[in-house]
Amino acid sequence: MSLLPTLIKACYFLAALLFILGLKRMSSPRTARGGIVWAGVGMLLAVLATFFLPDMHNRGLIVAAVLIGVSAAWWTGRRVAMTAMPQMVALYNGMGGGAAAAIGAVELIGYARALALVDTMQGAPLLSPVELSLGVLGALIGAVSFSGSLVAFAKLQGWMDKRFVFPGQRVVNLLLLAAAVVVGVLLASGHVSGPLVALFFVLALLFGLLMTLPIGGADMPVVISLYNAFTGLAVSFEGFVLGNEAMIIAGMVVGAAGTLLTQLMAKAMNRSIGNVLFGSFGAAGGEAQAIGGAQKPVEASDAAVMMAYAERVVIVPGYGMAVAQAQHKVWEFAQLLIKRGVKVKFAIHPVAGRMPGHMNVLLAEAGVPYDLIADMDEINPEFAATDVALVIGANDVVNPLAKTDPASPIYGMPILDVSAAKHVIVIKRGKGTGFAGIENALFYADNTRMLYGDGQAAAGQLVNELKSLDD
Amino acid sequence: MSLLPTLIKACYFLAALLFILGLKRMSSPRTARGGIVWAGVGMLLAVLATFFLPDMHNRGLIVAAVLIGVSAAWWTGRRVAMTAMPQMVALYNGMGGGAAAAIGAVELIGYARALALVDTMQGAPLLSPVELSLGVLGALIGAVSFSGSLVAFAKLQGWMDKRFVFPGQRVVNLLLLAAAVVVGVLLASGHVSGPLVALFFVLALLFGLLMTLPIGGADMPVVISLYNAFTGLAVSFEGFVLGNEAMIIAGMVVGAAGTLLTQLMAKAMNRSIGNVLFGSFGAAGGEAQAIGGAQKPVEASDAAVMMAYAERVVIVPGYGMAVAQAQHKVWEFAQLLIKRGVKVKFAIHPVAGRMPGHMNVLLAEAGVPYDLIADMDEINPEFAATDVALVIGANDVVNPLAKTDPASPIYGMPILDVSAAKHVIVIKRGKGTGFAGIENALFYADNTRMLYGDGQAAAGQLVNELKSLDD
Amino acid sequence: MIDGFLALYIFMLAAFCGYEIIARVPVILHTPLMSGSNFIHGIVLVGAMIALGHAQTPFEVTVGFVGVLLGAGNAAGGYVVTERMLEMFKSSKPGAGKGERG
Amino acid sequence: MIDGFLALYIFMLAAFCGYEIIARVPVILHTPLMSGSNFIHGIVLVGAMIALGHAQTPFEVTVGFVGVLLGAGNAAGGYVVTERMLEMFKSSKPGAGKGERG
Ligand SMILES: NC(=O)c1ccc[n+]([C@@H]2O[C@H](COP(=O)([O-])OP(=O)(O)OC[C@H]3O[C@@H](n4cnc5c(N)ncnc54)[C@H](OP(=O)(O)O)[C@@H]3O)[C@@H](O)[C@H]2O)c1
């Protein structure tokens, strides 16, 4: 082996190593930042090495495309709001799937061209049967991930609000998939021609589109995570076709990681992945349990006093905090309490908000140190010793019906046990229901008081009341 | 690819997969038993497949050697006492290292023969430089693991009681290693000849021997775990030479796992691996802290009554329980207590006994269900609510000096907090010290009573006293 | 070209690595982790570069160009977004984690 | 023959797998785990069989024979001992773990 190819191979190896080490570091908040930097260095190495591969043409075009792609993504990525993260992830993921599909397309077109050339001449075709099959499979998965992710992006961005449903939809989708698979098998068995390749991609893209359209907007994070795993697999398979181990490994690692993440997410919502993809959530469900009593409102001033003189306060944020962008005000309020000697903790349910870890990212943005944040298993035993639980914009994740009402769509989902606290204060705008669209028995409990209002406004009132207490 | 080679390769792949899945299952007591069976199936597949490899000679000899080796090991493995497990592991591990070294030897001798044949003829030698180097490295590591493990076996078996020390030992060992490495580099650079190969193995074996001789018997588990990792690496490297992926993967997995286990063990003893290998434990150390007061003995009858009427009893076993083979009597006693309504738990320190998990294996042998067994982090906060802590044959792992006396050799080792219990009863034969050879302040504490006697005898007395209470 | 069985071994091992590593990540980091793993499959950029580098007809070049564009977007966007999120995670104990970071 | 870089990839991935899997094992299982991993490197038996199968001179055959003998001892002994130990671990809740075992 001469020097340059060895160096290039070493770069790829180092990249794969750095990816794995980086992912490992991402598993603790203390080392996570370093982890992404390590992985970034790996990516840089791999990309630089690729420029120096022998036999590369179109170098100018490559540089141009890289520069355009990187700067556009960098620019949007830097300025997008934290709340828009889910759709950005969907967008970038779709791009990755599209790139994998493009690689597959180039390989297939090249194969068709080579086939036409050799024609009657004997001689092995460019790709082995295994390579051809994996290439086709990767292209299929990549294309589905591409169009599916773009739909997810559009939905989360608010460009496509409604669920798109029509009778017989599932049958149509199934037929589309079957057609794509049949064409794929034809291609993989060596019958590669321009029109067939085109048909293949049209079918795959259409399937991704139609499969994602009927899924409700709030289920999108699960779907995005699934497509993330898809793209990983597609990249891995195309890496095999190109003989590039770094791609094989990185792609497969993401494929496995994404699959696991998707499962964890679905499990935390107490649903199956199949139910997310094909079920119509909340549409069915038996008679809801009737809830007696009335909601008891409270003034911001009284609520502030209750917490100012409490010993322990636990703050439970939910999707409403994200909508109201209230995290900064909430942290300001918490800091005032802490200054008064109150022990404050934040309690986060695994599926609070609209993507896993959603609340953690928002609180981190506001500057809440992560050691003040407790997860469900940690905090649930502590509610009994808590004076005030302040629920802000959360609903389903604190709904006791999940424990008591087998007919409810969230039955069986573990919840934050706020009702065990001495007092509960709930901030929300009115009598709106949460994601699952059901009533919440907590709001009618004896020890619960409702503080109606927009999350940010209410938190601001609490801050002001607390400040006036100090004057 | 024709059918047979593909089938053989598939068997190897399946074996590697089953090894990894098996190891994964071994990480929980509920699935562990299944895990070893899975790994066993993998091994069977791999061995059977190897018989059908093309170009294999000496098949009769192979079958004979396999049958002899398997039946001898099976026979000894089935009848050896549970207490002898550490040395058996050492023995089998040494055999693996020896086998890896033998593979290396055959390859090297074959290489020398081929070299003599080609001589002036050009033509590539049998092995590439990378293969040759890794083959030599594997042989070195394997040979060291072989002789080292045999010494460890002999020590634990009691055949070699004394530490073998002489002045300048470290220098001699270092010179031996250096010589082995130099010869190894010569071999790896292609200067392979019969005498040099012989010299290489003599040096390597001698180094393993001399390096292990000065290490104290009780440090052996750490050393065995280290040699276990060594053998894994040796197997992995020889697997590369033979082009066998199952060996590469299985060996490397064990290499990494063994390294981690060794570190965990050393950490639990609050020592470094270097200190275990080269330090003379307990030899140094400053002035020991003087302990005031006297040990207060107790009668078995009084001790039995105390525990019979207690609400919570925690039993802390140590090396003495293993020596006395008292686990059966102890469990009998615990069962009698449980029948009387006493809440009984067993508390296990990570390095109680002479190998990690030693006590767990013994208690499991006696039939103690693993959910009655708590580890250190779990049980330490509970001692304050414990009426009686019954220490049986443990010493260092309950020595409060580890917390208070910076001069003590075990300073900094986390301990079981038994002195927080209302009463402490300690069963031991007399005033003997533990592994670290130091006094124990616990035995002089106000709430401690000493029940002198052999562990098994004392536990038997307690059982009898308890039974007579019921009559 | 990589031998099929070798690829199978690499697939298997990589899948185990990914699974085991992610299985330990606390929920608090799931969002950045999703975008972090999203970044890592941005390595597809390398593949797209190779594809474009070997493209011959204008059509192949066009498809390859789009592939590189998309791949670059995946890699760069994934990185920026992940880094921005992780940057925000802080401990209240100043200096905590210095040891583990070293 | 396996290409050096491919081997490097497999070494690295296998090492990560081993490390990650073991990092989760509770102390209670450390002794059986030590002997279990001891069993797994018993795969050296396969290598010794190949070496003996290709040995040509009587000396090589002898060394190969010893290798197979030792390797077989490692594999069989490691298995028996580990299985005996693990067999003893029982829960007080009858039927516990049935689910996970299935
Ligand atoms: N995290 C994930 O990965 C994920 C993914 C998909 C789905 N989900 C689902 O999403 C749900 C999350 O539960 P959650 O408790 O966080 O949220 P939720 O159940 O959706 O409830 C949000 C609550 O916030 C209130 N709200 C809305 N805007 C507000 C504002 N501007 N100010 C104050 N309050 C406002 C709403 O009541 P008003 O209208 O009365 O104000 C609503 O009751 C779960 O059912 C989960 O399964 C989660």
Ligand SMILES: NC(=O)c1ccc[n+]([C@@H]2O[C@H](COP(=O)([O-])OP(=O)(O)OC[C@H]3O[C@@H](n4cnc5c(N)ncnc54)[C@H](OP(=O)(O)O)[C@@H]3O)[C@@H](O)[C@H]2O)c1
């Ligand atoms: N677990 C591991 O992996 C490992 C490995 C290497 C070293 N070590 C070290 O080993 C030590 C383990 O601590 P440990 O508390 O379990 O044991 P220990 O400190 O070695 O103490 C054992 C005690 O048992 C008593 N004893 C001996 N034979 C007895 C018998 N037949 N009946 C009743 N008592 C008997 C002895 O006192 P009498 O003579 O008065 O009876 C002695 O005090 C630690 O220092 C640890 O670092 C552990």
